[in-house]
Structure formats: C-alpha cells, structure tokens
Amino acid sequence: MTRVRTVLVAPALAVVFSALLCAVALLISGDSPLTALRVMITQVGQGTTAVDILNSAAIYYLVALAVAIGFQMKLFNIGVEGQYRLAACVAAIVGGTVPLPPVIRTIVIILVGALVGALWAAIPAVLRAYRGVSEVISTIMLNAVATGLIAFLIRPDTFGALSGNNITTPPIPESGHFPGLHLGSSGTIFGMILVVAALGTGYWFLLGRTRFGFELKASGESPSAATAGGVDARRMVLIALLMSGAVAGLAGLPELLGRDYAYTLTSPQGYGFTGIAIALLGRNHPVGIAIGALLWAFLDKSAVALDVVGVPREILLIMQGLIVLSVVVAYEIVRRYELAAEQRRVAAQLRALANAKAPSPEGVSS
Amino acid sequence: MTASGNSGAGPGGSTAGEWAVELAGITKRFPGVVANSDIHLRVRTGEVHALCGENGAGKSTLMKILYGMQPPDEGTITVDGRQVRFRSPADAIRAGIGMVHQHFMLADNLTVAENVLLGAEASHGIGAKARARIQELAGTVGLRVDPGMLVERLGVADRQRLEILKVLYRGARTVILDEPTAVLVPQEVDDLFDTLRTMRADGYTFLFISHKLDEVRAIADTITVIRRGTTVGTADPKAVSSRQLAEMMVGSELPTPETRESTVTDREVLTVSQLSLAADDGGRHVLEDVSLVVHAGEVLGIAGVEGNGQTELVETIMGMRRGAHGTITLGGRDISHASTLHRREAGIGYVPEDRTRHGLLASQPLWANRILGHQSRPPIARGPLIDRAAARRDTERIVADFDVRTPGVDVHAAALSGGNQQKLVVGRELSGDPVLLIASHPTRGVDVGAQTGIWEELRQARARGLAVLLISADLDELIGLSDSIAVILRGRLVATADPSTVTPEELGTAMTGAGSGPNLAKEGS
Ligand SMILES: Nc1ncnc2c1ncn2[C@@H]1O[C@H](COP(=O)(O)OP(=O)(O)OP(=O)(O)O)[C@@H](O)[C@H]1O
Ligand SMILES: [Mg+2]
Numbered sequence: 001m002t003r004v005r006t007v008l009v010a011p012a013l014a015v016v017f018s019a020l021l022c023a024v025a026l027l028i029s030g031d032s033p034l035t036a037l038r039v040m041i042t043q044v045g046q047g048t049t050a051v052d053i054l055n056s057a058a059i060y061y062l063v064a065l066a067v068a069i070g071f072q073m074k075l076f077n078i079g080v081e082g083q084y085r086l087a088a089c090v091a092a093i094v095g096g097t098v099p100l101p102p103v104i105r106t107i108v109i110i111l112v113g114a115l116v117g118a119l120w121a122a123i124p125a126v127l128r129a130y131r132g133v134s135e136v137i138s139t140i141m142l143n144a145v146a147t148g149l150i151a152f153l154i155r156p157d158t159f160g161a162l163s164g165n166n167i168t169t170p171p172i173p174e175s176g177h178f179p180g181l182h183l184g185s186s187g188t189i190f191g192m193i194l195v196v197a198a199l200g201t202g203y204w205f206l207l208g209r210t211r212f213g214f215e216l217k218a219s220g221e222s223p224s225a226a227t228a229g230g231v232d233a234r235r236m237v238l239i240a241l242l243m244s245g246a247v248a249g250l251a252g253l254p255e256l257l258g259r260d261y262a263y264t265l266t267s268p269q270g271y272g273f274t275g276i277a278i279a280l281l282g283r284n285h286p287v288g289i290a291i292g293a294l295l296w297a298f299l300d301k302s303a304v305a306l307d308v309v310g311v312p313r314e315i316l317l318i319m320q321g322l323i324v325l326s327v328v329v330a331y332e333i334v335r336r337y338e339l340a341a342e343q344r345r346v347a348a349q350l351r352a353l354a355n356a357k358a359p360s361p362e363g364v365s366s
Numbered sequence: 367m368t369a370s371g372n373s374g375a376g377p378g379g380s381t382a383g384e385w386a387v388e389l390a391g392i393t394k395r396f397p398g399v400v401a402n403s404d405i406h407l408r409v410r411t412g413e414v415h416a417l418c419g420e421n422g423a424g425k426s427t428l429m430k431i432l433y434g435m436q437p438p439d440e441g442t443i444t445v446d447g448r449q450v451r452f453r454s455p456a457d458a459i460r461a462g463i464g465m466v467h468q469h470f471m472l473a474d475n476l477t478v479a480e481n482v483l484l485g486a487e488a489s490h491g492i493g494a495k496a497r498a499r500i501q502e503l504a505g506t507v508g509l510r511v512d513p514g515m516l517v518e519r520l521g522v523a524d525r526q527r528l529e530i531l532k533v534l535y536r537g538a539r540t541v542i543l544d545e546p547t548a549v550l551v552p553q554e555v556d557d558l559f560d561t562l563r564t565m566r567a568d569g570y571t572f573l574f575i576s577h578k579l580d581e582v583r584a585i586a587d588t589i590t591v592i593r594r595g596t597t598v599g600t601a602d603p604k605a606v607s608s609r610q611l612a613e614m615m616v617g618s619e620l621p622t623p624e625t626r627e628s629t630v631t632d633r634e635v636l637t638v639s640q641l642s643l644a645a646d647d648g649g650r651h652v653l654e655d656v657s658l659v660v661h662a663g664e665v666l667g668i669a670g671v672e673g674n675g676q677t678e679l680v681e682t683i684m685g686m687r688r689g690a691h692g693t694i695t696l697g698g699r700d701i702s703h704a705s706t707l708h709r710r711e712a713g714i715g716y717v718p719e720d721r722t723r724h725g726l727l728a729s730q731p732l733w734a735n736r737i738l739g740h741q742s743r744p745p746i747a748r749g750p751l752i753d754r755a756a757a758r759r760d761t762e763r764i765v766a767d768f769d770v771r772t773p774g775v776d777v778h779a780a781a782l783s784g785g786n787q788q789k790l791v792v793g794r795e796l797s798g799d800p801v802l803l804i805a806s807h808p809t810r811g812v813d814v815g816a817q818t819g820i821w822e823e824l825r826q827a828r829a830r831g832l833a834v835l836l837i838s839a840d841l842d843e844l845i846g847l848s849d850s851i852a853v854i855l856r857g858r859l860v861a862t863a864d865p866s867t868v869t870p871e872e873l874g875t876a877m878t879g880a881g882s883g884p885n886l887a888k889e890g891s
Contacts, residue, residue, distance in 0.1 A: 211741045211750050218738060221727045227686055228716065228724040229738035230707030339397065 006063030010330040011281055011291060011323075017330070018322035022315055029312070036311050043305035044298070055189065056297035057290075058196045062295065063275025064293060065203060066117075066248035070135075070282040072207070073220040073240040078141025079124060080248040081272025082146030087116040087197035088252025089169065093159045095256075096170030105176035110195070111254060117249015118242045125241035129234045135241065143272075154263065168264040178257035192254035199247065205285040216240060250260055250270070272362045277324045283331065296320065375681040380807040382793070386411040386540050386571040387432065387463070395426055396781060398773025401427040403423070403595040409540070409588075414562060416582045417555035419592035420615050420813040421785025422771040425575050428592070429542050432573075433465040434458035445540075464538025466529040468545045468784065468811070472517050478528060479513035482535050499535065501864075506568070506880055507531045508561040522672045527561070531688040540571040545784075546755070547581055548810055548849050549672055552874045559585045577813050578840075579608040579786075593828045607742045624639055629663035630849050634698070635833035636683070636802050641692035643678055652678045652766055653690065655856045658835075660802065665824070665834040667848030667865065669841065671877050675839045675857035677719060680804055683835070685709050697801060710739055715800035717808050719837070725791040728780040730774065733761040736794055743798060764793035764808050769819055784811040792820055796827055803827070821847060841870040855879050 023033035043049050063080050070077035077083075091113040100108055123142060153169075154160035160167045178191040207213040218226040219236040226233050251271055256263065259294035278296055282288030299320055303313040387409040394402040401424045408415050411414045417425045427505050430436045432443060434452030443450050445461045452458045455465070472481050482500055486789050500513050508628070509527040511520065520528065526546055533541055547555045553730040562572060562585060582589060582603065591614045601611060636659065643653040660666045670676055681687045683694055685706040694702045696712050704712070718724035726735055736757050740746045745756040761775040768789040772782055779787060788811055795803060808824070809817045824847065828834060838844045844851060845865045853861040853876045 209751055209754070211747055211752055212742050214734070214737055214752055217730070217734075218727055221729060222723070224723050225725060225727055225738065228684065228708065228718055230705070230710045230742070232705065232707070253558070 005180070006289070008288075010283075010326055010334045011288070011295070013333070014281075014327035015328040017326045018319050021322055022319045025318065026315060029302050031311050035309065036306055036315070037353055039305050039309050039311070040298075040302040042328035043052045043301065047185070049301055049305075051183060051187035051189055052269060052295040053294065053301050054193070055187075055254065056300060057293040058190055059190065059251055059271060060250040060274055060278055060293035061196050061200065061289060062247060062254075062298055063271045064278035064282065064289045065199060065275075066244045066251070067279040068282070068289060069203070069240055069244040070218050071220075071279055071284050073236060075237065075244070076136050077121065077139055077241060077244045077248070078136055078271070078276070079121060079142050079273050080244070080251070080273070081270070082143035083117040083120045083245045083248035084271060085267070085269065086146040086251030086271075087113040088118045088256050088267065089153055089263045089269070091249075092169040092172065092256055093153065095172040095176045095288075096262065097159070100175070101278075102175035106178050106257065107170070109176055109257065110250065113249045113253050114246040115249070118246040121245020121248070122239045125238045125245075128241065128301065129237045140204075150263075154265065163264075166264050166266060168262045170262070172215055172257070172261045174258070177261065178253075180258050188258070190254040190258040192250075192258060195250070196254075199250075200286045200290065207286075212239075248275075251275075251295050258315045261345065277320070281327050295323075367558065370746075384410060386445070388444040389428070389432065390442050390444070391501075391701055392428065392431060392438045392443075394424075394431060394436065394438050398777060400595050402431070402438070405592070405595070405724075407590055407597060408524050409571060409573060411446075412566060412569050413587040414566055414574055414585050415585035416574045416576065417592060418579070418582060418589055418611060418615055421789070421811075421816055422783040423813075424593045424595040424783075425592055425617075426544060426783065429465065429544060429573065429575065431652040432458070433463060433542060439620050459536050459538065462537060462539040463534030464536060464540070465542040465544070466526075466533060466546060468548065472528060474518040475516065477514050477516055478509075478511060478520070481517055481528060482513075482532050484535050486532075500531070503531050505533050506534065506565060508557065508564075522549050523557065526550065526558065526571060528553075529700045534546060534570075539569070540573065542573045542575075544575045545577070545811060546574070547576055548580060548807075550840060551671055551877055552841060552870055553878065554671075555581060577631070577811065577817075579611050579814065582611070583608060599874040615813065615815075625660065628831050628849060629831075631662045631664070631831070633662040633831075635661055635696065636835065637693075638683065638697045639693050641679070641682060641690055641694070643682055643690040651857055653682065656692070656854075656857070656859055658852060658859065660833040660835055662801070662831040662833050663791070663828055664827060664849045665836050665847050667836045667838065667844040667845055668854050669851055669863070669873050669877055670837075670854035672839065674854050674877075676806070676854060678857070679854070680716075680806055680835075680837065681707075683804060684714065707742060711742060713799070713801035715795035715803040717795050717803070717805040719806035719810070721787050721791050721810075722891040726779045729778050731778060732765070732770075732782075732790060733758045735790065736764065736797075738763040739794070740798060760797065764790060764797070768823070769816060785813055785816060788812050789816055791822070796823060800827075800832065802833045802835070804835045805868070807839060808836070809838075809840065809843060817843075841873050845870065845873070853877055 026033045026036060044053070063084060066080045067077055092227045094112045095105060095109040098108070115288045120142065124135045124138035127138050128135045152158060154167050156162050156167065156179045160169055167216060181189040183189065205215065215226065215231045215236055218229065219231055219233045252267070255268065260267065274296060276294040280289070282290035299316050303316040306316065307313045373676065384556060385408050389405060389407040392402050392405040393400070405428060419429070427436065430437045434455045434457050442453065445463065450461055452461070454600070471486065476484065479497065479500055479797065483496060497513065502509070504513070507527045507530045509524060509531055511524060517525070517528070517662050530541060547558065563658055574582070574586060576591065583606070584602045589603055589606070589611065591598050591601060591611070593615060598614065601614065619845050639657045641653055641656040642651055645652045656679060658666060668676055668679070678687060682690045685704060693700060696709070696714065699712070701712060722728065727738060733754070734757070737746050737752060741752065745760060758775055764770065765775060766770060770782070770789045770793070773787060779790070782790065788809070792808055809820050812820060823832065836844065836848060846867060848865045849874070851863040851865050851868065852859045853863065853873070860879070863873060863876070
C-alpha cells in the first residue's frame with residue numbers, strides 16, 4: 001500500500017516541478033503561463049478531446065506495459081517500436097485478406113498481432129538467453145529491420161495497394177472491426193480499451209499472485225539467488241521478452257480495429273519510445289502506468305490546443321522531458337522522506353516507552 | 367616477522383594521544399528498530415579492541431558509522447582527539463580509518479598489486495614508488511606472495527592479508543575487521559593473530575568483531591560488549607571466561623556441539639559416485655573422482671580449506687553447475703541430470719555458503735524470501751498461484767522458531783543483520799521436511815546463542831531421519847555435529863576421520879595436505 005502511495009506522490013511532485021519550470025520558460029519567451037494553463041484545462045471539455053486522450057492513453061498503456069514487463073527482469077526492450085509496427089502491419093494484412101466470420105475475424109487479428117510481436121521479440125530473446133547478446137543492441141537493430149520489412153510488405157506488388165499518394169494494406173471489412181462506444185459528438189471510445197484494462201489487471205495479478213510472477217521478479221532481482229532457488233533464469237529471459245513482445249504487438253490494434261481499418265505508410269510511429277518514458281514514470285506499477293499514460297496523452301493533446309492560441313507547442317515537449325527527468329529525483333526524495341518519517345515514528349514510540357517505564361541503566365564504558 | 371619499516375606514513379605513536387577513536391552517544395535508527403542507541407566506545411591507540419554481541423546487536427552498524435558509510439542520527443566521533451564528521455568512507459580513510467568487510471572485495475582477475483592500487487593511484491602513483499610501498503606493507507601484514515600474482519590464485523588467508531594491506535596502503539592506522547576469521551581454519555587464524563600482534567607493537571589499532579569468543583579472548587586487549595544496540599560494559603579478556611562473556615552478551619550458556627547417540631541408519635539418501643568436474647576454463651579438474659554416501663539420520667562433514675572444491679561439489683549436487691561426469695542419486699533415483707527445481711522438489715534443502723548471493727532477494731520482504739526455492743510446493747504454492755497468506759504465516763513461524771530478530775516479516779531482507787539473515791535462510795531450508803540438507807557453513811556469522819539453536823534444529827531433523835551434508839570452516843562444529851568426516855583437498859576426498867577421536871589440530875593439518883595423524887585414514891587406494 002505504501003508502494004501505491006509512492007507511485008502516486010512522486011509523479012505528482014515531478015509534474016508540479018516541471019510545470020513550474022515550464023511556466024518560467026513561457027514567461028521568458030513572453031507568453032502567459034496562466035493562459036496556457038487555462039487553454040490546457042478547458043480543452044478537455046471541448047469536442048472529442050476527452051475521448052481522444054482516453055484512446056491515446058490506451059495505446060500508451062500497452063506499449064508501457066510491454067516495456068515494464070522487460071524492466072521487471074532488468075531487460076530493456078527498446079524493440080517495442082518495431083514489434084508493434086510490424087505486428088499491426090501483418091495483422092492488417094491477415095485481417096484484410098483471409099475470409100473469416102465476424103467476431104472470429106477480430107479475434108484472429110488480435111491473436112496474429114500478439115503472435116507477430118512475440119515472434120519479432122523472439123530473435124533478441126534467443127540471442128540474449130543462449131548467446132548473451134545484449135537485448136538493447138539487438139532490439140535497436142531489429143527496429144530498423146522492421147521498418148524495411150513493413151515497407152516491403154505493403155508494396156503494391158506484395159500485399160499493399162496504391163490509394164491516392166498513400167500505400168495501404170487491403171481494408172479490413174466490417175466483420176473484423178472491434179466495435180467502440182459511440183458518444184455522439186464527443187467521439188468514439190475504442191472497444192480495445194476493454195482488452196487493455198484486462199491486460200493491466202492480468203499483469204497485476206500475474207506479478208503479485210502467481211508463481212510465474214514471483215520467478216520473474218526473483219530473476220530480475222538476483223539471477224544467482226533465483227538459480228539456487230530452482231528458477232531457470234534463462235527460461236525467464238525468454239518468456240519475459242516473448243511476453244513483452246506479445247503485449248507490444250497489440251499496441252497498434254486499437255487504431256487499426258477502431259479507426260483506420262488498414263495499415264498505411266502514414267500509420268503512427270514512435271509509440272515504443274513513449275512507452276519507455278511512461279514505464280519509467282509509472283515505476284512498472286499497473287496503476288502508475290495508467291496515470292502516466294493518461295498524463296502523457298493529455299500533454300500531447302494540450303500541444304495541439306496551445307498551438308491554436310499561438311503558444312509554442314514545443315513547451316509541452318520540454319515539459320514531458322522534464323517530467324521524466326524529475327520523476328527519478330522525485331522517487332528518491334519521497335523514499336527518503338518516508339524513511340525519515342518512519343525513523344521519527346520509531347524514536348517517538350521509544351521515548352513513550354522509556355517515559356512509561358523506569359529509566360534504563362546507563363550504558364557503561366570506560 | 368621482522369619487517370616493520372613503516373617510516374613517516376606509519377602510525378602516529380604516542381604523540382597522537384591516548385585514544386585512537388572515541389564514539390560518544392551514537393544513535394542510529396532504522397524503520398522499526400534502533401540499531402545503535404547511545405553507544406559509548408573508546409579505543410586506545412595501539413590496542414586490539416574486540417566488539418562482541420549477539421546477532422543484530424548493532425556491531426556492523428556501529429562500524430559502518432565509524433567508517434563513514436552511514437551517518438549517525440545522534441552522537442559524535444572523535445579520532446585522535448579531533449572531533450570529525452564523515453560524509454563518506456573517503457573521509458574516514460583520510461582520517462586514518464580503514465575497514466575490511468566480512469566478504470572480500472577483491473577483483474579476482476587482477477594481480478595483487480593492481481588490487482591494492484585500484485582507486486588509490488593518488489597515494490604513491492602507480493610506478494616504482496608504489497611497488498616499493500606495497501613490498502614494505504606486504505612485510506608488515508605477512509603477505510609472502512609475488513605482487514604480480516593473480517588474486518584468483520590466492521587462498522583465503524592471503525586474501526585476508528591482502529585486504530588489510532589495501533587498507534594500510536590507503537594510510538589507515540586504525541583498522542576495522544568485521545568477522546575476519548569466519549572463513550579461516552585454526553592454523554590460519556593463529557598466523558593472522560601473530561601478524562596482528564606484530565602490527566599492534568608497531569602502533570596500529572584494531573577494532574575486531576567476532577562471534578568466536580575463544581579467539582576474542584586470545585587476541586583482544588579490551589572487549590566491549592553490545593547488547594540490543596547499547597554498550598553493556600567492557601571486559602578484561604584475561605579475567606573473563608568465554609562462558610561469562612556469552613552470558614554478558616545473550617544471557618545464555620556457551621554452547622558445545624556435544625556428541626550424542628548415533629541416529630545413522632543404513633538407508634542411503636544421497637550417493638555420489640565418481641564425480642568429476644573441469645574448471646570453467648576447461649583446464650584442470652576442480653572435482654576429481656569424488657564418491658560419497660550420506661545415510662538417513664547421518665551427518666557427513668566435509669573438512670577442507672576454502673577453495674578446494676567444496677563450492678563446486680555442493681553446486682553440482684544442487685544442479686547449479688553443469689558439465690560434471692559421474693552419477694548422483696537421491697533415495698535411489700538418478701538425479702544427475704535433473705534441474706535444480708526438481709532436486710529441490712525431491713527434498714533437497716540448501717544453505718548456500720554465500721547467503722547474499724545465493725540465498726536471499728535483498729530488496730524483497732522476508733515473506734517473499736520464504737517463497738524462494740519453495741515456489742512450486744505447498745504450503746506456498748496452490749497450483750500456479752502463490753498463497754501469500756501461507757507464506758507470511760510460515761515466515762512468522764521461522765522468525766519465532768529460529769529467533770530471527772526483526773520488526774516484522776514485511777521488512778526487506780537487506781535490513782536484517784548478517785546473523786539474522788542466516789537464521790532465516792536455515793529456517794527456510796529446513797521447511798517442508800527435506801530428506802537431504804546441504805549445509806554450507808550453516809552458522810556462519812551467527813552468535814553463540816543462535817548457534818545452539820541451529821545445532822539443536824539440525825539434531826532434531828537428523829533424529830527424524832534427515833541426511834545432512836555439512837561443510838564448515840568451524841572445526842569444532844564439524845567434529846561436534848558430524849557422524850563421519852571426509853577431508854577434501856584440491857578437488858579430491860583424500861582422507862576420512864572419525865569425529866569421536868579426531869582433534870581439530872589433526873584435522874587442520876590434514877586439510878592443508880601436510881600428512882595424516884593416527885585418527886585419519888587415507889582415502890581410496
Ligand atoms: N539498512 C538497514 N535498514 C533497516 N534496518 C537495518 C539496516 N541495517 C541494519 N538494520 C538493523 O539494525 C540492527 C543492527 O544490525 P547490525 O547489522 O549492526 O547487527 P550486527 O551486530 O552486526 O549483527 P550480526 O552479528 O548478525 O552481523 C538489526 O536489527 C538490523 O535489522
Ligand atoms: Mg554484522
């Protein structure tokens with residue numbers, strides 16, 4: 001329970017601190033921080049902004065979760081970027097070409113996404129587990145390979161088709177869509193958000209309540225002690241990276257199944273790196289990541305709103321960067337504060353005890 | 367030992383004043399415990415001052431404060447008559463205080479000289495001047511090896527000396543030794559004490575922590591006893607007996623692992639036959655043709671100087687090392703190729719020699735540490751799920767039965783004192799009715815009171831039919847607990863001894879390969 005509090009307090013501190021610095025930056029550049037703040041807050045109630053934030057947060061949650069699973073094992077999966085993009089691309093091709101009945105088609109697309117993500121992560125996983133190759137290096141390189149592979153897959157002479165000056169995979173028919181929640185003029189919430197919530201709960205349960213979660217944390221904390229305790233640390237490296245890849249493979253699907261229905265040259269990129277920042281922000285904690293994802297999505301949207309009123313949008317990029325930097329410091333401050341509070345409490349208890357009893361004999365020494 | 371030429375940078379001698387170190391009113395609190403409470407300690411210049419106290423009494427904490435690793439909450443530190451405030455060990459070293467930790471902090475793949483120079487390049491450079499200084503100090507600490515030798519080829523006793531040399535090289539005149547003798551055999555302890563006495567004559571001051579009270583009385587000039595974080599008094603090592611000292615510390619009797627009637631059966635639990643293992647680099651053998659049998663209700667002791675293959679033998683039996691030849695059977699079943707988990711599930715408990723590396727998850731709470739090694743078995747596991755309530759309950763049982771001093775089962779394992787961590791590990795490994803216990807130094811770092819407790823638990827389990835493979839550097843423990851003893855030397859079992867007749871001295875000689883006494887039988891041939 002202290003964990004949850006720490007997970008909430010530290011990001012809050014980081015946000016306040018970064019906001020103050022950004023306010024100073026705005027003042028220096030001659031803009032009003034108060035106007036900026038007002039615009040950022042009022043935008044949430046306007047148009048589809050609130051729903052957009054929620055939808056982006058769902059995607060961010062998936063990528064951050066993928067990164068967090070690796071972090072539990074001290075594995076740094078930078079390849080989330082390539083995993084989710086390749087998975088979305090292949091899932092779109094399967095969804096658009098293989099004839100399947102409704103519901104089944106949606107499920108198959110989701111499974112293909114997870115499978116492709118896991119397979120793409122299997123390469124660094126095997127290299128790491130059996131050859132000791134750093135997953136940082138191999139996943140970065142595979143990101144570049146994924147970009148090339150996607151370009152090949154959606155060429156008009158393979159699976160893609162020209163549409164205007166864009167190239168796209170065959171559209172997924174209605175039977176493969178994931179129905180969302182329509183809120184009229186406020187927009188449509190991705191139905192995939194249910195899957196995301198289920199994954200978050202599953203992650204929490206897996207980590208805290210299952211043997212697998214224990215083995216994961218044990219091998220992350222001390223591979224030598226885990227080995228002596230009968231945990232196959234090599235197998236855990238494999239499984240953790242495969243799971244990370246499978247979750248990453250789902251990150252492109254909310255947009256694919258709820259809005260775009262095809263993978264195109266202009267499909268979004270860069271979520272993988274956002275995921276690293278959010279996992280850091282949320283300390284790999286399922287609730288912390290959710291808050292981090294919402295915050296990030298809110299700041300993204302604010303950038304657009306600020307642009308409209310003429311405040312440079314870059315200020316929010318600065319703010320996002322500052323938050324990630326300061327949250328690390330904030331966690332340390334909160335930790336020290338809690339330790340000091342605990343120590344004061346012990347001291348107070350002991351004083352009360354000493355007053356109640358007769359004074360204890362002096363420590364002798366000579 | 368005549369080399370004592372420490373001119374200039376040597377100890378300050380009488381001019382520095384009577385007290386090398388004065389600690390006054392030191393208080394240090396951690397969440398849930400007061401590790402030190404109003405401690406007063408004065409160490410005379412040029413004496414060996416021993417600190418005694420049960421596990422968790424606060425000895426290591428006090429020494430870490432003196433060495434600048436942790437700031438005290440209250441109290442003052444005075445060194446050579448000047449009040450000081452250490453922000454880091456670097457400050458303490460500058461004030462002439464050095465610390466040798468219980469676990470060696472040497473780089474195996476560097477040479478003796480490189481280990482000394484690493485991080486101390488500023489003192490005398492890295493050239494001829496530095497070499498000359500190392501040679502000079504090597505004489506002081508009695509290290510008689512070539513400075514160009516790789517540390518991995520050094521035995522434990524020489525490593526110990528090298529650690530002291532490192533500290534002296536950085537200019538220490540007061541040296542803290544936290545349980546330096548835990549890994550040494552008796553002869554090595556005697557040699558170390560000779561060195562300490564010579565250095566003391568040269569004016570060096572020592573703070574010495576040990577749970578072995580006979581040793582403390584042999585080397586110390588003054589003994590300070592700490593109980594529950596406060597100094598309860600000082601004792602004169604010439605006047606006090608070990609028994610009195612133990613009573614001062616814990617209020618309990620001095621234990622002896624006395625002999626008792628045998629519970630050995632003829633049911634073979636563990637049989638190892640012709641086990642050989644090549645070194646990691648593929649070269650020589652670290653285990654050669656080792657064969658042994660442990661019966662139900664039997665304790666088989668392995669005697670040997672550290673680094674003669676004990677670690678490899680134990681880790682091979684546990685399935686943590688691969689590539690061995692030979693067979694291992696447990697209760698008649700061949701487990702030579704089983705995984706570590708399967709071996710544990712088959713009923714092997716394992717107390718590792720290095721609890722921090724192989725026994726504990728430092729930043730996990732105690733109850734999570736109870737799960738390690740038992741994650742697949744009841745009462746902890748229910749199918750693929752972990753029963754957290756059961757884990758907590760059973761941790762509380764261990765805490766009570768093994769007298770683990772802790773504010774609760776939610777504190778992190780790293781927050782326990784060394785001896786209390788050890789008790790937790792032993793308690794866990796005896797959980798779940800194992801058929802075989804592999805115990806490497808089961809009472810390492812544990813105080814005399816807790817030692818009796820662990821011995822008693824081992825004896826009871828043995829009476830219930832537990833087979834124990836015991837590795838220990840404490841020869842009294844080895845002789846007192848074992849039903850039979852085998853001596854390991856350079857990866858081979860070279861002799862057997864009967865614990866009812868053999869003396870620690872005979873065993874010590876056999877362990878160094880210097881021949882056999884009347885109570886030793888040559889193995890094999
Ligand atoms: N980092 C820490 N956080 C919380 N508690 C701690 C920490 N370090 C030590 N303690 C507590 O302080 C007390 C004293 O510990 P210390 O390590 O000084 O004991 P010790 O006398 O060296 O015992 P041992 O003989 O077992 O090594 C113990 O109760 C221990 O649990
Ligand atoms: Mg200690």
